[in-house]
Amino acid sequence: MRLVTAGEMGAMDRKAIEDYGIPGMILMENAGLRVVEVISGLLNDLNGKKVVVVAGKGNNGGDGFVVARHLHNRGSEVQVFLAAEQEQIKGDAQINLNIWQRMGQKVYSLTKNNNLNLLRLALMNADLVVDALYGTGFKGAIREHMVPVIEAVNGCGKAVVAVDIPSGLEADTGRVYGPCIYAAHTITFALPKLGLVLPDAREFVGQLHIVDISIPSAVTAGAESQRFYITDRLVRDWWPRRRGGAHKGNFGRVLVIAGSRGMSGAAVLAAQAAARSGAGLVTLGVPAGIHDIAEAKLTEVMTFPLPENERGTFSCSALDEIQKRARSSDILVLGPGLGANNDTAALVKELLLKINTPCVLDADGLNVMVGKTELFKLVKAPLVLTPHPGEMSRLTGNNTRQIQDARLETAAGKAADWQCILVLKGAGTVVAGPDGTLFINGTGNPGMASGGTGDVLAGLIGGLIAQGMTPLHAAAAGAYLHGLAGDAAATERGMAGLLASDLLEQLPDVLKKFEL
Ligand SMILES: NC(=O)C1=CN([C@@H]2O[C@H](COP(=O)(O)OP(=O)(O)OC[C@H]3O[C@@H](n4cnc5c(N)ncnc54)[C@H](O)[C@@H]3O)[C@@H](O)[C@H]2O)[C@@H](O)CC1
Numbered sequence: 011m012r013l014v015t016a017g018e019m020g021a022m023d024r025k026a027i028e029d030y031g032i033p034g035m036i037l038m039e040n041a042g043l044r045v046v047e048v049i050s051g052l053l054n055d056l057n058g059k060k061v062v063v064v065a066g067k068g069n070n071g072g073d074g075f076v077v078a079r080h081l082h083n084r085g086s087e088v089q090v091f092l093a094a095e096q097e098q099i100k101g102d103a104q105i106n107l108n109i110w111q112r113m114g115q116k117v118y119s120l121t122k123n124n125n126l127n128l129l130r131l132a133l134m135n136a137d138l139v140v141d142a143l144y145g146t147g148f149k150g151a152i153r154e155h156m157v158p159v160i161e162a163v164n165g166c167g168k169a170v171v172a173v174d175i176p177s178g179l180e181a182d183t184g185r186v187y188g189p190c191i192y193a194a195h196t197i198t199f200a201l202p203k204l205g206l207v208l209p210d211a212r213e214f215v216g217q218l219h220i221v222d223i224s225i226p227s228a229v230t231a232g233a234e235s236q237r238f239y240i241t242d243r244l245v246r247d248w249w250p251r252r253r254g255g256a257h258k259g260n261f262g263r264v265l266v267i268a269g270s271r272g273m274s275g276a277a278v279l280a281a282q283a284a285a286r287s288g289a290g291l292v293t294l295g296v297p298a299g300i301h302d303i304a305e306a307k308l309t310e311v312m313t314f315p316l317p318e319n320e321r322g323t324f325s326c327s328a329l330d331e332i333q334k335r336a337r338s339s340d341i342l343v344l345g346p347g348l349g350a351n352n353d354t355a356a357l358v359k360e361l362l363l364k365i366n367t368p369c370v371l372d373a374d375g376l377n378v379m380v381g382k383t384e385l386f387k388l389v390k391a392p393l394v395l396t397p398h399p400g401e402m403s404r405l406t407g408n409n410t411r412q413i414q415d416a417r418l419e420t421a422a423g424k425a426a427d428w429q430c431i432l433v434l435k436g437a438g439t440v441v442a443g444p445d446g447t448l449f450i451n452g453t454g455n456p457g458m459a460s461g462g463t464g465d466v467l468a469g470l471i472g473g474l475i476a477q478g479m480t481p482l483h484a485a486a487a488g489a490y491l492h493g494l495a496g497d498a499a500a501t502e503r504g505m506a507g508l509l510a511s512d513l514l515e516q517l518p519d520v521l522k523k524f525e526l
């Protein structure tokens with residue numbers, strides 16, 4: 011699903027209104043109705059439920075009046091609080107406010123101080139709160155006089171449903187510069203706004219619902235944004251189909267080159283993830299000293315020993331053998347647990363320059379390329395880099411704060427500079443293609459910030475490429491599925507004890523639903 015900025019969404023609204031003749035009132039009516047549908051699902055029976063609507067002066071507030079009307083019609087007891095003077099309300103919002111008042115319903119203006127106490131009282135008794143203070147028109151920090159309103163809503167302990175965007179959050183940046191509504195659910199219209207899926211926004215957005223408000227599909231499909239939110243639907247579109255009569259040769263061959271003395275686990279995890287992803291054949295090459303361990307740990311994956319140096323890491327003399335094996339493989343996964351020394355670094359560098367097989371380069375495979383990033387664009391086959399912010403910092407020379415403050419720009423910029431696919435890991439993993447396409451991932455949880463989960467991701471992406479997904483789609487799908495596996499593991503066993511190997515256990519169930 012495309013991610014849009016407030017400006018892009020506004021242009022689409024205008025197009026629907028001006029080019030297609032859909033009155034703005036209809037869009038607002040649909041928006042309100044969709045919110046009521048979600049609320050209805052949350053409260054079961056709307057009859058008799060107490061709902062507080064806090065509305066702002068713009069069209070987001072207008073949506074709030076529509077919500078209030080439909081909830082009232084379905085038997086809820088609705089109180090509307092307006093964070094503006096009535097005279098400030100214009101256009102469609104004004105029409106909906108008028109309708110509400112002609113229905114004999116009150117509006118309490120929060121610009122009068124005593125109504126703040128009334129709001130607090132109403133919130134105490136409420137079953138649910140609707141936040142319609144600000145939507146895509148909001149930028150910067152909440153003004154001083156609105157702070158107590160937001161604080162009252164956040165402090166009341168009731169479920170808050172945010173209309174389009176939690177008020178206080180910027181639609182384009184996902185940034186919050188002052189107090190902001192903590193929503194349990196955010197119902198956003200037509201397409202997800204970029205800021206809603208960025209990591210800073212997560213705690214405010216709660217569960218994100220994307221609802222249709224009847225903007226013609228030709229308009230939303232014509233959005234120019236090359237940023238996408240990864241969804242089930244996208245992954246399903248990319249999914250490699252398994253024909254009847256298929257054999258293991260149809261699902262690709264993965265070569266994993268990974269591990270060193272003390273880090274056999276990384277190699278094993280990456281190889282198992284490739285196998286669990288559905289790849290036909292997975293072969294793991296490790297330094298000879300840990301070969302017996304790898305072989306003992308793995309059942310389905312084939313293993314072979316390679317020359318090592320006195321530190322127990324790959325020796326550069328392993329080059330020919332790896333090259334030969336890579337030629338008969340569909341993808342090379344290189345890097346997990348390699349260790350970083352000059353000998354191994356030389357091997358990685360030579361391999362990248364010589365192979366014609368697509369490659370996923372991870373972990374120490376990336377660390378040994380620090381200072382040599384100009385070589386990335388010389389790699390002949392598609393290259394997928396999977397740095398976490400620390401590795402990205404070393405590769406770019408920017409500190410991690412700079413990387414984290416500009417995750418989208420960094421990923422997109424370096425994917426273009428290095429002519430590669432860049433997977434910038436961390437909350438809200440960003441996948442960037444060299445052509446400017448960006449995918450943002452919303453699955454996963456903090457429990458996954460533990461050793462070995464990155465190795466699983468590298469193997470998973472490799473396995474998907476082997477099965478015929480394009481490297482860019484495999485990187486995005488891999489991040490998404492990896493997060494789903496982490497979420498399933500966390501649901502079952504909690505976050506604290508979550509191990510990378512738990513993700514492997516969850517993968518078959520996660521993948522199952524895409525096979526249908
Ligand atoms: N036709 C349309 O454009 C539609 C718009 N819809 C709703 O309209 C919303 C956008 O409406 P608007 O553009 O009127 O904007 P908002 O309703 O988001 O209102 C923002 C208002 O707050 C002001 N503001 C901006 N930054 C502020 C700050 N830091 N502190 C205080 N005030 C600030 C703005 O000047 C504006 O008056 C969407 O989010 C959506 O909810 C929906 O009704 C669907 C159709």
Ligand SMILES: [K+]
Pocket residue numbers: 070141142143144145172173174175176177
């Ligand atoms: K809102």
